[in-house]
Amino acid sequence: MQDNKNIQWPEVLAPIAAAHPRKRQIHGDTVIDDYYWMIDYFKKGQRSAEVIDYLTAENTYTAAMLKETESFQGDLFREMKSRIKEKDESVPYFKNGYYYYSRTEEGNQYFKFCRKKGTLDADEELLLDIDHLAEGYAYYAAKGFSISPDNRLLAFSVDTVSRREYAVYIKNLETGEIYPDRIANTEGAAIWANDNQTLFYTAKNPVTLLSEKIMRHTLGTDVSTDVSVYEEKDNTNYIAVGKSKNGKYIIISSEGTLSSEIWLLDADLPNNDFKVFQPRRNDVLYTIVPLQDRFLILTNDDAINFRIMQCPLDKTDREHWTIFIAHRPDVLVSDIEEFSSFLAIAERKDGLTQLAIYDLNSQEQHYLDFGEVAYTVYPGINVEYNSEKLRYGYTSLVTPSSVYEYNMGDRSKTLLKQQEVLGGYDQSAYKTERIYAVARDGARVPISLVYKEGTQLDGTAPLLQYAYGSYGASMDPSFSSNRLSLLDRGFIYALAHIRGGEEMGRLWYEDGKMMRKMNTFYDFVDCGKCLIEQRYTSPDHLYAQGGSAGGLLMGVVANIAAAQYQGIIAQVPFVDVVNTMLDETIPLTTNEYDEWGNPNESDAYFYMKSYSPYENIEPQEYPNLLVTTGLHDSQVQYFEPAKWVAKLRTVKTGNSILLLKTDMDYGHGGASGRFDYLKEIAMEYAFLFKLEGINR
Known part of the structure; x- marks a missing residue:
């Protein structure tokens, strides 16, 4: 890791949280938790005020440490905001006699929801003015x-x-x-x-x-x-x-x-x-699509990557299901968009999304072609059942978000709208790649990369590695105008498609959850090693970022691969896995048992404890860390990152920077306005740039 002595930080004392030891005993295991008390604001306990005081002290410390970047943060905010078309309008969709759309106005944070009757030339009817409703x-x-x-x-x-x-x-x-x-x-x-x-x-x-x-x-x-x-x-x-x-x-x-x-x-x-429709069965998932003459059923019943079945409208039990599209071991079927004469079927193959068009009359099927090495395609807003026109979204790491209309009958397509990047965006000035890292158990893990043409691939470039890796959520390549602020200053961006997601099929998810969760963390670390070995970057310039369950990933990576990363941004991180999963009063906990396991069961408890970031902090040099949370977060409560930071402060060695920023107004998703969230991104980027010695 790069020597922090080369980077000047203000000489400010970090806050040290009080220790109020609490004993946890379960399965014959005893753990002393000095910072469990930080739950008190959530639980309305006696130390609620002390919690707020601690979070406020951490915010004050973070502001002081980043004081000299404030002007740069302001520049970054304005730079990112300047790329956004403030006065804009969504692509209208037609439903039941009306065209519906939303539009934004210059200077306003929110939007207006509108419609026009019969034709787009009709007078506008303002249905909801969210800008007005959000005032105050x-x-x-x-x-x-x-x-x-x-x-x-x-x-x-x-x-x-x-x-x-x-x-x-x-x-x-x-x-x-x-x-x-x-x-x-x-x-x-x-x-x-x-x-x-x-x-x-x-x-x-x-x-x-x-x-x-x-x-x-x-x-x-x-x-x-x-x-x-x-x-x-x-x-x-x-x-x-x-x-x-x-x-x-x-x-x-x-x-x-x-x-x-x-x-x-x-x-x-x-x-x-x-x-x-069909009573639930263990280990069987299904969703249905009603057509005029039958139901289609998308299910993993005897089909790990899902297949499409069909049944009569009046006989829906499984015994009446017959095969409509058979299971394919190399193709994950993820969604069906139905029309009166066509189906648009969303699939995944070789880690990439694809769209198949099925003609219900001729029973013929064809695929759309997109021509990039890494991209994302998905069905858009399609509310009309009696239509031959499919709306779909398309994007890649270099292609701004686009809405197309595809005529499934004559196979013609029209670009309806592409995200406009103000200030001039030259797609040819950026390059995207797709490589594979070989994980320690031999699995090939895809990595999608983007960087500006001319970036030196000799190990000296800073690189931000991002992933999620849980719940079967796939992190597909998509465009971000904000990311240009990184790329234009020499950063490479790498999206690691690690296990726990569903990029490579359902087994990719199954192999990164429950008692195989360590695969998720090892995949990320091994992707980082690959990026170093292939000379995209080096440990002095490698950074990692993840949020929520991806923040759990960041916590584990900080523990097990500290020397490989110069800095880590952990957003609303789920880092106190054992304690949270043991407390059924914490929002959403029991919903998570099938993802992480139930720690009331001994095997699950000890496996969780073996990786939970809070449980495994060691006296070692950690990467520089920026941790963010929201006081009102209902998904990952504020006290998880707060107590993680408090414990890190007392245990870690060395002089790496550790910052905690709690937003006292927001929750899991951050700010609600279309500009305010950019301030947090500006802070995160300024943190990375500070570590790289970039100041403008």
Whole structure:
């Protein structure tokens, strides 16, 4: 690791947290935790004020340490903001007689949700002015816009705390009135039945924030009288409610990591009972797609990478399922976008996304071609069932986000919109590559790279390595105009497609979870070694970044490969795995058992303990660390990174920098405005540039 004596930092004393020892005893194992008390603000305990004082002290220290970069941070913020087209408009989509779109105005943080009747030349109807609604709030997130079938009413949901607890509101689009039917503590989406009077929504437990019930609300009635139509008994499953694209069904889905179940209701008969499509079975996942004449079922039943089955509309049990598209061991089927005459099937092969078009009449299939070595393609907003036109999104590390319309009948495509990068962006000035690292157990791990043409590949370039590696979430190559601020200053950006994600198929995920979780961490370290060996960078110039479960990854990497990285940015990091997974009152904990294991079971406990970053801090020299969190985070609570930093301060050796920045207004996703979040990115970049001696 580079000698920090070459980099001048202010001589400021770091805060040292008080130690209040607490004993944990389970499975014959005793652990003393000096910083467990930091949970008190969340639990409303006696040391709540002490927690706030500590977080404030850390913020003051971080500000002092980065004081000389403040001007540079301001320059970076303005530089990144200047690339954003402030006055912009989304690609309109057509639904039930109207074109819907959102638009942004110069200087405003949020957006306006609008529509036009029949034609894009019609007068604009402003449905919601989020810029106006967000006034006075430090955080404001609006989502779940749902129009009633008669086009008269709009259901939408709002979170003003950043804990993903949404309140649903209903607006009369003819009169402008917002009805008094405020539905609190929901997941955010409200689904209309075909009577224009009945809404279905997902209610959350106010403590654990788990999605527990699907509720039915009738307009004009007291919310306290809403009827529970489904209650989830398995606290490892998430539940949701939606509506089929053809408008015929209200669909309840219950899904965990290992099993799922679907319940159906005729959307014309909202007061009837839901009926199960196929009862859940251990280790079997399925989702359904209603067509006019049958159901399609996307399932891993006897198909690790999923296959597509079909069944009659009135016979949905598994015994009536027949093969529609057979399982292929080298292709993961991830999604189906249905139309009356076509299917657009999202797949993965060799670590890349692809789109297959299936003609339901001719039963012929073809693939779209994209022509780049590393890219991402995905179905876009496709709300019309009776259409031959597919909207899809496309991007790569050098191609700005683009929306295409593809005619599945005549196979023609049209670029509808590409993200505009103000100030001039020359795609040919940047180069993207795809290489493979060989992990210690022989697995070939893809790495997607981007850098500016002319960057020296002799080991001297700074490189930022990013990954996630959990929940089967794939980190696909995508464009970022903000990233240009790194690339233009000589950085290489490397996206490591490590196990725990699903980039290389379902087995790629299965091989990086539960009792095989160490593969995720080793893959990342081995990708770093590969980048060093192939002379993209060196340990003095190699940096790592990850957030949430990717922040867990950063914590483990800091413990097991400290000498390989000059600096690490851990965003909202899940670093106290054992203690969190032992506490079922912490939001979302039981939902996670199928991902990490249940530490109430001895084997799972000791395996988790073997890698949990907080449990494995050692007296060694650590990389320079910037840790960020949010006081109101409902996904990874603030106390995990706080106590991790507190313990690191007392144990680590050497003179590496350790900074903790807690946002006292926000939660897991950071700021809600379209510009405010850039300030955190500017701080992170300034931290990296400081370590590289770059100051402008």
